[in-house]
Amino acid sequence: MTPQHAQELIKDALIQVAPDADLTALPLDADFRDILELDSLDFLNYVQTLSEASGYRIEEDDYPAFTTVAGGASFLAAHAGVG
Amino acid sequence: MTGERWEFLMPSLGADMESGTVAEWLVKPGDRIRKGDCIAVIDTDKALIEAESFHTGVVEALLAGIGERLPVGTPLAVITGAAPAAELRPPTRGSPPVSPGEKTGMERRRREPSPAGGEHGPSWPHAPSPVTSPLVRHLAERHGMDAAAMHGTGPGGRVTRADVEGIEIPAKVKASPLARRLALELGVDLTGVHGTGRTGAVRADDVREAAARGSGTGPRAGTEQAVPGRAASAAGARTVGKPDLGRRQGLMRQAIARAMSRSNQEIPHYHLSTTVDMDTALAWLRERNRDLPVARRVLPAALLLMATARAAVEVPQLNGFWLDDAFVPGDAVHLGVAISLKGGGLIAPALHDAAGRDLGDLMAALKDLVARSRTGRLRGAEMTEATITVTNLGDQGVEEVHGVIHPPQVALVGFGKILERPWAVGGLLGVRPLVTVTLAADHRATDGYVGGRFLNAVDRLLSHPEEL
Numbered sequence: 001m002t003p004q005h006a007q008e009l010i011k012d013a014l015i016q017v018a019p020d021a022d023l024t025a026l027p028l029d030a031d032f033r034d035i036l037e038l039d040s041l042d043f044l045n046y047v048q049t050l051s052e053a054s055g056y057r058i059e060e061d062d063y064p065a066f067t068t069v070a071g072g073a074s075f076l077a078a079h080a081g082v083g
Numbered sequence: 084m085t086g087e088r089w090e091f092l093m094p095s096l097g098a099d100m101e102s103g104t105v106a107e108w109l110v111k112p113g114d115r116i117r118k119g120d121c122i123a124v125i126d127t128d129k130a131l132i133e134a135e136s137f138h139t140g141v142v143e144a145l146l147a148g149i150g151e152r153l154p155v156g157t158p159l160a161v162i163t164g165a166a167p168a169a170e171l172r173p174p175t176r177g178s179p180p181v182s183p184g185e186k187t188g189m190e191r192r193r194r195e196p197s198p199a200g201g202e203h204g205p206s207w208p209h210a211p212s213p214v215t216s217p218l219v220r221h222l223a224e225r226h227g228m229d230a231a232a233m234h235g236t237g238p239g240g241r242v243t244r245a246d247v248e249g250i251e252i253p254a255k256v257k258a259s260p261l262a263r264r265l266a267l268e269l270g271v272d273l274t275g276v277h278g279t280g281r282t283g284a285v286r287a288d289d290v291r292e293a294a295a296r297g298s299g300t301g302p303r304a305g306t307e308q309a310v311p312g313r314a315a316s317a318a319g320a321r322t323v324g325k326p327d328l329g330r331r332q333g334l335m336r337q338a339i340a341r342a343m344s345r346s347n348q349e350i351p352h353y354h355l356s357t358t359v360d361m362d363t364a365l366a367w368l369r370e371r372n373r374d375l376p377v378a379r380r381v382l383p384a385a386l387l388l389m390a391t392a393r394a395a396v397e398v399p400q401l402n403g404f405w406l407d408d409a410f411v412p413g414d415a416v417h418l419g420v421a422i423s424l425k426g427g428g429l430i431a432p433a434l435h436d437a438a439g440r441d442l443g444d445l446m447a448a449l450k451d452l453v454a455r456s457r458t459g460r461l462r463g464a465e466m467t468e469a470t471i472t473v474t475n476l477g478d479q480g481v482e483e484v485h486g487v488i489h490p491p492q493v494a495l496v497g498f499g500k501i502l503e504r505p506w507a508v509g510g511l512l513g514v515r516p517l518v519t520v521t522l523a524a525d526h527r528a529t530d531g532y533v534g535g536r537f538l539n540a541v542d543r544l545l546s547h548p549e550e551l
Contacts, residue, residue, distance in 0.1 A: 015279075015286075018425075019259045019262070019284060019286035019287070020261050020262075020287045020425065037425070039423075039478040040382050040383075040384055040477075040478050041382065041384070041449070041450065041453055044380060044382060045450075047377060048377045048378055048380075052377075057377060058377070059373070060369060060372055060380070
């Protein structure tokens with residue numbers, strides 16, 4: 001998976017849990033949980049959506065990488081299959 | 084038979100509610116309704132709540148118009164019918180959840196002519212209950228089907244119109260609160276808006292787009308969902324959207340202010356706190372989640388709720404209500420869960436019979452409750468039945484919460500963030516994940532000794548998560 005594709009999947013998943021957020025203004029390397037005011041349930045929904053979309057099961061141990069758009073994109077690019 | 088008439092009143096959906104607005108009628112004159120049926124959607128300033136009928140009968144007239152702000156207790160509809168005196172009582176807190184076998188179509192039909200034994204409690208979402216709106220039931224009857232026996236695809240297993248007709252009708256549109264408010268303001272019919280959010284939920288942007296295109300506005304063929312008197316021109320309405328949102332947030336603030344002021348004036352609070360080592364619990368949860376599909380992962384928050392519910396069973400003096408200068412124990416632990424709403428504000432609906440569930444079930448119910456609080460609808464019973472409330476500000480990074488009790492409840496349990504801290508275990512200093520649990524309790528109902536027992540129970544339960 002390319003980082004670009006992974007980033008699209010991440011933004012799609014984020015818009016699912018924060019429907020009214022403006023993602024164009026979201027810094028790629030900031031913890032979006034603070035910016036989008038996501039709680040742990042929102043984050044779980046995000047991980048669930050992203051796992052389904054990418055076909056890669058995101059483990060709880062991987063969570064720290066997925067708290068920023070850039071971190072999640074490079075993690076998926078390195079670990080997820082072509083998709 | 085006896086020609087009895089009842090008025091369906093604007094319900095009080097929580098201590099902080101003084102007035103409400105009918106956002107939608109789910110019945111029309113001539114509809115037959117059963118006790119427990121949802122007959123109207125009430126906008127309480129905090130949320131859209133489906134209000135249930137306390138009576139079985141026929142809707143004679145709808146008295147309140149959509150969008151009219153009316154005080155609690157105002158007659159909204161007239162229901163006529165022949166129900167025995169037992170039906171006149173408001174639902175008792177003691178009614179047990181209806182068992183699935185009790186709700187078969189045969190049972191329901193037999194009950195109708197002689198409803199003497201029909202003491203239906205409110206139905207709860209946790210056993211997927213075949214609750215249907217009268218509209219859907221009529222449709223089903225017309226199609227020769229029994230809605231009560233059908234598998235519903237709606238929220239909580241509800242049978243929707245689409246289930247009956249086998250076609251896509253968005254009977255209950257999912258939408259974010261912001262989107263709902265915008266839709267009301269812009270005169271946009273949500274049923275006609277294409278949602279791009281999670282599971283097709285309508286987002287604020289979708290509403291704006293629909294308003295700009297002019298699609299989705301006005302009555303849609305085949306539906307009667309359009310709000311009368313709201314055919315505001317989209318162009319003019321767009322500018323009034325913002326101030327109205329501000330006004331609505333003001334109303335939510337006022338509602339919270341009333342309840343909390345009342346709490347502080349009436350309830351002599353006492354506050355206790357303890358620190359719980361979460362090491363065992365988190366390790367256990369991590370192992371458990373590793374073997375489960377992502378969708379069934381359980382959050383530490385659910386474990387904290389479960390420990391609270393079980394502790395409330397052990398210390399029942401904290402689970403219930405202070406009414407007329409006396410403590411009335413709850414019939415089960417209906418755990419109020421404080422949920423922050425994305426547009427600001429707070430709501431604390433009840434997770435019914437939390438202590439009677441297993442952990443996976445509790446987690447699923449929590450997800451459902453949060454999702455419905457934020458983008459869907461809650462039921463009237465969920466707004467009034469909580470026997471003890473939990474507030475968890477861990478996600479906000481707060482270390483401890485000194486809560487304010489939601490009257491008429493007598494206790495509020497607070498959890499802060501789970502933090503790694505130095506902690507002595509077996510005579511050695513180590514770093515452990517710790518959480519501060521606080522209890523705010525009503526001194527009229529209990530003393531600190533009881534509160535202490537409760538916190539000790541929470542601590543012990545969290546040390547043995549496998550038993551939760």
